[in-house]
Amino acid sequence: MKKIKLKNLHIEHIVLPMLTLLCLAGFIGSLLFPKEVLDTYRMNVSEEEGDAEFMVPLSAQTPVFYELNTTGRPMKGIQVVLSKEGSAQEGVSLRYQVYERSIDEEGRLGELLSDNTYPVEDGEELQYVYLPFTDSERCSGDIAIRFWCESSQELTTPPALGANHTLLDNTMTMVGDEQLDGSLKCMYIYTHDTYPLLYDFRLMTFVFLAAAMAVSYPKRKTGKGGKRENA
Amino acid sequence: MRDKLGKGKKGIKALFLLVFLFTMSMLAECVIFQFKAVWIKEKSITVDLQSEYVKWSEADKLVALTEEETESIRISQDNERLLAEYYGKEYTPQYEEGIVEKQGALYRQVKETRIRFRLKDPYYIHKFDLRILLEQKGGYTLRISNNDKEKTLYCSIDPRIDAGITNVNAYGKDFEIIFLTGQELYPEDMSLTMSNSFAPNMLRVFLIFTLLLLTTAAFLCREQIAQKPQLMFAGAAFLLGSAIIWGVGTNQVGYDEYAHAKSAYDLSFGTTIETTEAAMQLKGNLLPFFYTPEERELIESYEQRNNDFGWADITTQSRMVRAENRVYYPNAIGFKAARMIGADFAASVAMAKFGGLVSYILVMYAAVALAKRYQILVAAIGLLPNNLFMACSLTRDMVVTSFLILGCVLMMNEFLEPERKLTWQRTLAILLSFVCGSVSKPVYIVMILLLLFLGKEKFDNRIQEILFKVAVCAVVGLMIYDIFYPTPVATTNHQLVGNYAYAGDKRSTGTNNLGQIQYILGNPLVYTLLLLRSMLGMLWESLSTDSFINYGYLGKAPIVFNWIALLLALWLSIWRPKEDERRLLTKLHVVLTAVMLLGTAAVIWTSMYVSYTAVGSSTIEGVQGRYFIPLFVPLFVCFFTKQRRSKLGRRTVSQIAFLTMIYMNLFMITVLILNTMNV
Numbered sequence: 001m002k003k004i005k006l007k008n009l010h011i012e013h014i015v016l017p018m019l020t021l022l023c024l025a026g027f028i029g030s031l032l033f034p035k036e037v038l039d040t041y042r043m044n045v046s047e048e049e050g051d052a053e054f055m056v057p058l059s060a061q062t063p064v065f066y067e068l069n070t071t072g073r074p075m076k077g078i079q080v081v082l083s084k085e086g087s088a089q090e091g092v093s094l095r096y097q098v099y100e101r102s103i104d105e106e107g108r109l110g111e112l113l114s115d116n117t118y119p120v121e122d123g124e125e126l127q128y129v130y131l132p133f134t135d136s137e138r139c140s141g142d143i144a145i146r147f148w149c150e151s152s153q154e155l156t157t158p159p160a161l162g163a164n165h166t167l168l169d170n171t172m173t174m175v176g177d178e179q180l181d182g183s184l185k186c187m188y189i190y191t192h193d194t195y196p197l198l199y200d201f202r203l204m205t206f207v208f209l210a211a212a213m214a215v216s217y218p219k220r221k222t223g224k225g226g227k228r229e230n231a
Numbered sequence: 232m233r234d235k236l237g238k239g240k241k242g243i244k245a246l247f248l249l250v251f252l253f254t255m256s257m258l259a260e261c262v263i264f265q266f267k268a269v270w271i272k273e274k275s276i277t278v279d280l281q282s283e284y285v286k287w288s289e290a291d292k293l294v295a296l297t298e299e300e301t302e303s304i305r306i307s308q309d310n311e312r313l314l315a316e317y318y319g320k321e322y323t324p325q326y327e328e329g330i331v332e333k334q335g336a337l338y339r340q341v342k343e344t345r346i347r348f349r350l351k352d353p354y355y356i357h358k359f360d361l362r363i364l365l366e367q368k369g370g371y372t373l374r375i376s377n378n379d380k381e382k383t384l385y386c387s388i389d390p391r392i393d394a395g396i397t398n399v400n401a402y403g404k405d406f407e408i409i410f411l412t413g414q415e416l417y418p419e420d421m422s423l424t425m426s427n428s429f430a431p432n433m434l435r436v437f438l439i440f441t442l443l444l445l446t447t448a449a450f451l452c453r454e455q456i457a458q459k460p461q462l463m464f465a466g467a468a469f470l471l472g473s474a475i476i477w478g479v480g481t482n483q484v485g486y487d488e489y490a491h492a493k494s495a496y497d498l499s500f501g502t503t504i505e506t507t508e509a510a511m512q513l514k515g516n517l518l519p520f521f522y523t524p525e526e527r528e529l530i531e532s533y534e535q536r537n538n539d540f541g542w543a544d545i546t547t548q549s550r551m552v553r554a555e556n557r558v559y560y561p562n563a564i565g566f567k568a569a570r571m572i573g574a575d576f577a578a579s580v581a582m583a584k585f586g587g588l589v590s591y592i593l594v595m596y597a598a599v600a601l602a603k604r605y606q607i608l609v610a611a612i613g614l615l616p617n618n619l620f621m622a623c624s625l626t627r628d629m630v631v632t633s634f635l636i637l638g639c640v641l642m643m644n645e646f647l648e649p650e651r652k653l654t655w656q657r658t659l660a661i662l663l664s665f666v667c668g669s670v671s672k673p674v675y676i677v678m679i680l681l682l683l684f685l686g687k688e689k690f691d692n693r694i695q696e697i698l699f700k701v702a703v704c705a706v707v708g709l710m711i712y713d714i715f716y717p718t719p720v721a722t723t724n725h726q727l728v729g730n731y732a733y734a735g736d737k738r739s740t741g742t743n744n745l746g747q748i749q750y751i752l753g754n755p756l757v758y759t760l761l762l763l764r765s766m767l768g769m770l771w772e773s774l775s776t777d778s779f780i781n782y783g784y785l786g787k788a789p790i791v792f793n794w795i796a797l798l799l800a801l802w803l804s805i806w807r808p809k810e811d812e813r814r815l816l817t818k819l820h821v822v823l824t825a826v827m828l829l830g831t832a833a834v835i836w837t838s839m840y841v842s843y844t845a846v847g848s849s850t851i852e853g854v855q856g857r858y859f860i861p862l863f864v865p866l867f868v869c870f871f872t873k874q875r876r877s878k879l880g881r882r883t884v885s886q887i888a889f890l891t892m893i894y895m896n897l898f899m900i901t902v903l904i905l906n907t908m909n910v
């Protein structure tokens with residue numbers, strides 16, 4: 001029977017291998033459980049020289065469409081410039097739906113992917129508002145976002161979306177049936193995974209392993225008068 | 232009891248000595264440097280620029296932009312083009328107002344205004360103080376003449392302080408001031424004062440005091456310095472470093488200091504960053520630059536006015552700090568401490584720099600203390616002007632250099648004592664030093680591959696040796712892997728940032744990591760020749776024409792300093808003090824160390840070719856001498872094989888080494904910091 005006498009064990013004999021294993025566990029854990037974070041793309045937020053921002057009013061009758069391609073990634077939401085146009089906008093909601101982009105000749109919208117509401121009165125007078133998509137994992141590929149306003153009362157001063165005259169590739173802004181000479185000012189919001197502490201854990205695993213290998217471990221003894229063996 | 236009395240007496244003596252040295256410094260300042268102010272007493276003059284005796288004339292002119300300004304515009308356009316390409320927009324280059332392109336070169340449209348006047352009698356001018364309301368950066372050339380003696384000076388004016396104050400130090404009777412500005416000038420917007428008043432320069436007093444104190448210490452405490460050179464290193468580094476921080480103020484003269492300042496400033500906050508206007512200018516390399524103490528006062532006041540957190544810009548950042556950004560903690564702690572005590576902006580910057588200096592001194596203190604019989608060599612490297620200047624800047628280099636030097640010292644100790652068993656404490660210390668030193672510049676980690684050549688005597692058994700070496704390889708492999716495939720962190724534009732096809736240093740044009748690697752792999756022979764030519768070229772330049780020793784963008788030391796430092800290091804490596812025991816590196820280890828040094832140097836050059844140089848370029852851009860400083864310890868340890876016994880004792884050797892490095896720094900501080908922006 002091979003034995004190690006407990007009195008020959010020092011703290012480093014236990015702590016260093018334990019730390020190595022702990023870091024290894026942390027390394028595996030970090031890989032297995034990534035953290036999802038928002039990833040913002042400032043697609044159209046500033047005007048070129050000579051251009052100026054203008055407002056596209058929102059109404060129930062004439063929705064605004066914004067078509068884009070998500071380059072294969074599910075889109076988490078969009079940030080647009082929303083103006084209350086000097087009114088409190090009590091009880092006014094911004095509705096925004098995400099559709100598969102229409103491909104048929106009649107110009108009909110594709111399948112509804114996400115349906116959402118944003119209470120306009122909650123926001124500031126003029127600000128970039130984050131409009132998250134429910135079922136965002138479906139909002140991928142060629143999509144169209146339809147914006148319009150809903151209110152229980154008649155809208156005298158409807159809220160508006162900010163736009164400019166910049167034309168982006170693979171996007172189109174429509175007001176009703178007419179194409180806008182420009183684009184909505186917006187940021188695309190995606191997500192990506194991060195691995196907090198992965199870098200540290202995987203590096204420290206090997207640092208502690210190296211340190212653990214510089215420790216003189218007690219020799220194991222075989223039973224009766226047997227030879228000493230290395231641990 | 233007697234011991235206590237003895238200590239008390241020593242303390243009183245030391246205090247008297249300090250007071251005496253300070254008094255001597257003040258006397259030297261007043262008698263020698265303020266001589267003109269005391270001897271030629273003149274009252275200050277304010278010139279009435281609206282007077283009929285002052286002649287004005289105006290003309291339009293085109294002034295060529297400097298290479299630096301042109302390059303800055305080109306880089307900015309290149310980055311805008313890349314972004315436009317990524318977002319699918321058409322890119323048209325645009326220039327700011329007043330910039331015109333003519334025959335491929337860029338010019339600025341300016342107005343030249345000439346003002347001439349004459350005084351009744353010659354007047355001795357120390358300070359020429361011109362206040363003017365400007366909308367854009369400008370400057371004036373001052374021509375002063377008196378009895379056929381003419382002097383021409385140039386002074387820049389920053390519109391944020393509306394003043395340009397310059398030192399004349401000459402008699403003047405006829406004056407001509409030539410302005411190059413972007414606007415029309417009016418006499419009522421301008422005031423001019425000339426003076427020669429008594430104003431002791433406290434920075435100069437401090438430098439004289441440092442000179443006297445360190446020289447006295449080198450003679451009075453020879454034994455202590457010989458036994459514990461780390462104490463003298465720490466004292467000298469702190470005093471010299473303090474002088475550098477004091478003298479430089481908020482002038483941004485460190486290598487890419489603005490980029491490092493941004494990282495350090497942001498790190499000093501939690502998840503919400505409050506950037507004041509002054510901090511924003513610091514991050515953007517836009518802070519006004521001073522050349523005289525009077526301008527400094529105006530600039531610091533301007534910065535403080537713009538350091539109001541009440542209207543600071545609010546941004547957020549991830550709670551998890553990127554691994555490579557942790558090296559900014561020393562500077563960040565300084566910023567944080569400054570905010571906690573309510574320090575003004577200039578003091579905040581100084582405290583952030585002190586954070587770096589203190590961390591550098593602590594790590595190098597350990598390196599000097601732990602060096603086996605080559606402590607003085609390590610202390611001399613620690614006091615190298617380049618290192619000291621970096622330690623006093625907002626940068627990550629003080630962490631990189633100090634930890635790598637500590638790691639090298641610990642690693643070379645193992646090779647100098649081949650029979651001594653490796654311990655876990657020393658292993659951890661070596662690896663952690665290298666990891667801390669390489670975390671922001673991972674190419675340096677290849678240096679620890681030398682540990683693979685530790686002999687079997689160092690280990691308990693073969694399995695432990697193999698596992699140890701596997702772990703070392705894994706550490707190197709993982710850090711190198713992270714260069715190509717960085718661990719994703721919370722960021723905006725993740726696809727662009729994480730897209731290797733777009734990766735490259737945006738401070739340089741035409742860079743593309745992937746394209747450059749493909750070029751190297753496609754032309755291995757061409758690249759190898761380029762690499763060897765560049766390495767040898769830089770080595771030759773550093774030894775012959777281009778001084779290696781410098782204070783960042785402030786300037787370089789005379790070439791003779793290169794030779795002094797090199798000969799000192801060789802002398803310390805080859806001749807050991809007579810009482811020291813001989814320590815040799817085996818020939819095999821010398822060869823291996825040389826291979827490691829060459830390999831690391833090649834990796835550093837290649838990393839700059841990949842990340843900082845335009846694809847397929849026939850030169851390697853961006854490599855600076857400071858990148859090789861961490862290699863100095865193993866380089867000079869290689870010379871131990873030829874070690875001879877010196878006739879000089881340890882006390883004399885340490886005295887010579889310390890005083891050489893201290894005087895070298897004092898000379899550079901005087902010439903590059905005191906005389907250029909503090910008198």
